Amino acid sequence: xxxxxxxxxxxxxxxxxxxxxxxxxxxxxxxxxxxxxxxxxxxxxxxxxxxxxxxxxxxxxxxxxxxxxxxxxxxxxxxxxxxxxxxxxxxxxxxxxxxxxxxxxxxxxxxxxxxxxxxxxxxxxxxxxxxxxxxxxxxxxxxxxxxxxxxxxxxxxxxxxxxxxxxxxxxxxxxxxxxxxxxxxxxxxxxxxxxxxxxxxxxxxxxxxxxxxxxxxxxxxxxxxxxxxxxxxxxxxxxxxxx
Amino acid sequence: xxxxxxxxxxxxxxxxxxxxxxxxxxxxxxxxxxxxxxxxxxxxxxxxxxxxxxxxxxxxxxxxxxxxxxxxxxxxxxxxxxxxxxxxxxxxxxxxxxxxxxxxxxxxxxxxxxxxxxxxxxxxxxxxxxxxxxxxxxxxxxxxxxxxxxxxxxxxxxxxxxxxxxxxxxxxxxxxxxxxxxxxxxxxxxxxxxxxxxxxxxxxxxxxxxxxxxxxxxxxxxxxxxxxxxxxxxxxxxxxxxx
Numbered sequence: 001x002x003x004x005x006x007x008x009x010x011x012x013x014x015x016x017x018x019x020x021x022x023x024x025x026x027x028x029x030x031x032x033x034x035x036x037x038x039x040x041x042x043x044x045x046x047x048x049x050x051x052x053x054x055x056x057x058x059x060x061x062x063x064x065x066x067x068x069x070x071x072x073x074x075x076x077x078x079x080x081x082x083x084x085x086x087x088x089x090x091x092x093x094x095x096x097x098x099x100x101x102x103x104x105x106x107x108x109x110x111x112x113x114x115x116x117x118x119x120x121x122x123x124x125x126x127x128x129x130x131x132x133x134x135x136x137x138x139x140x141x142x143x144x145x146x147x148x149x150x151x152x153x154x155x156x157x158x159x160x161x162x163x164x165x166x167x168x169x170x171x172x173x174x175x176x177x178x179x180x181x182x183x184x185x186x187x188x189x190x191x192x193x194x195x196x197x198x199x200x201x202x203x204x205x206x207x208x209x210x211x212x213x214x215x216x217x218x219x220x221x222x223x224x225x226x227x228x229x230x231x232x233x234x235x236x237x238x239x240x241x242x243x
Numbered sequence: 244x245x246x247x248x249x250x251x252x253x254x255x256x257x258x259x260x261x262x263x264x265x266x267x268x269x270x271x272x273x274x275x276x277x278x279x280x281x282x283x284x285x286x287x288x289x290x291x292x293x294x295x296x297x298x299x300x301x302x303x304x305x306x307x308x309x310x311x312x313x314x315x316x317x318x319x320x321x322x323x324x325x326x327x328x329x330x331x332x333x334x335x336x337x338x339x340x341x342x343x344x345x346x347x348x349x350x351x352x353x354x355x356x357x358x359x360x361x362x363x364x365x366x367x368x369x370x371x372x373x374x375x376x377x378x379x380x381x382x383x384x385x386x387x388x389x390x391x392x393x394x395x396x397x398x399x400x401x402x403x404x405x406x407x408x409x410x411x412x413x414x415x416x417x418x419x420x421x422x423x424x425x426x427x428x429x430x431x432x433x434x435x436x437x438x439x440x441x442x443x444x445x446x447x448x449x450x451x452x453x454x455x456x457x458x459x460x461x462x463x464x465x466x467x468x469x470x471x472x473x474x475x476x477x478x479x480x481x482x483x484x485x486x
Contacts, residue, residue: 058327082325082353084301110325162405
């Protein structure tokens with residue numbers, strides 16, 4: 001049975017992927033292409049998104065969209081903002097596209113972002129020509145999606161300063177350097193090595209393991225794990241006012 | 244000219260007001276009342292909200308709704324979440340109400356919260372029978388608005404730990420005790436007095452003034468101000484990782 005779409009409400013997904021090799025924070029975009037009589041009318045990239053179905057929640061739409069694009073479920077997901085300006089889809093290419101797709105002229109989109117590792121996505125069999133782009137070096141992006149990406153990125157930066165979501169991008173056992181590299185990549189800052197290490201290893205929810213790195217050419221570093229249990233207990237008991 | 248409403252999209256406003264006398268964090272609710280043949284069908288409270296007009300942004304809808312309710316503009320405002328479950332307006336009273344008002348059965352609402360002082364609102368001339376209720380002691384609330392209020396409150400608590408929005412609820416010149424009282428009221432916690440004081444007066448953006456309280460019966464306390472300029476510069480230059 002075909003599901004009924006709500007024509008003026010969509011969900012768009014900013015899929016952030018961390019590339020552990022290049023240490024780059026990337027966004028997954030899909031190709032938008034339209035030609036008529038051999039003339040290229042639209043050729044750029046957009047976020048992946050879809051209309052909300054009559055019988056599904058907004059979260060379900062987001063999960064469905066991500067799964068169709070990447071095959072993944074159960075990733076860290078955050079609904080971060082609704083975009084609904086009357087003129088959000090009003091440039092020339094967007095109007096051509098909307099007409100061709102029979103989209104509603106005024107559509108409100110509920111934007112989500114996801115956080116995962118680029119490694120976890122297999123793009124080879126992807127039917128949308130999806131491709132990773134560094135957040136710092138986006139291609140031409142259609143609709144108001146560049147704005148949505150940048151707002152998602154700002155939200156992510158603030159969030160990873162106050163919540164331990166960064167550990168979702170690390171292996172279960174990690175070195176302090178890996179945590180620092182990740183923060184540096186996401187926040188685009190240099191962090192003082194010694195201060196950071198001291199601060200981090202003093203946290204009760206960062207647990208030193210009886211293990212060191214294996215298979216590295218340099219001196220193997222101590223491995224740590226993050227305990228969500230301990231973090232949650234501390235957060236409940238003892239709010240940290242950090243303004 | 245009458246403006247055209249988008250029937251399935253609304254904005255709801257959680258208006259948080261801090262009562263500086265009772266030190267209570269309150270929410271402004273309006274009366275929802277319907278009777279037929281002398282039988283009371285609906286009698287409870289709801290958030291104030293309205294449909295989005297075809298030609299306005301979501302932010303404009305929120306500002307319009309707040310102004311109509313309180314007469315106030317330019318208050319701290321945050322769009323915090325869209326609520327769009329298919330069954331969000333499905334209890335019996337809500338169905339009676341929806342039918343009477345000719346509402347759309349599935350409406351997605353973009354929820355905002357506002358932060359102000361109860362003192363700043365004059366409820367005497369209010370045509371909606373608006374009333375303040377402590378967040379900790381809500382009356383019977385219609386639709387899914389209780390859930391929306393509680394989610395807004397959670398967001399507010401997290402936000403005031405990581406951003407200096409609390410100063411919007413204080414006079415321009417304040418004592419450290421007033422800041423502590425405010426945190427304690429919003430977060431519902433006891434804060435250790437000496438630690439808090441030391442932490443706060445060490446912040447570069449908390450400026451000690453050459454003034455003390457006047458007109459108090461006890462020993463007058465030192466007054467301080469918050470410098471947004473300094474805060475912004477520090478935040479730009481030096482992200483504080485506080486997980």
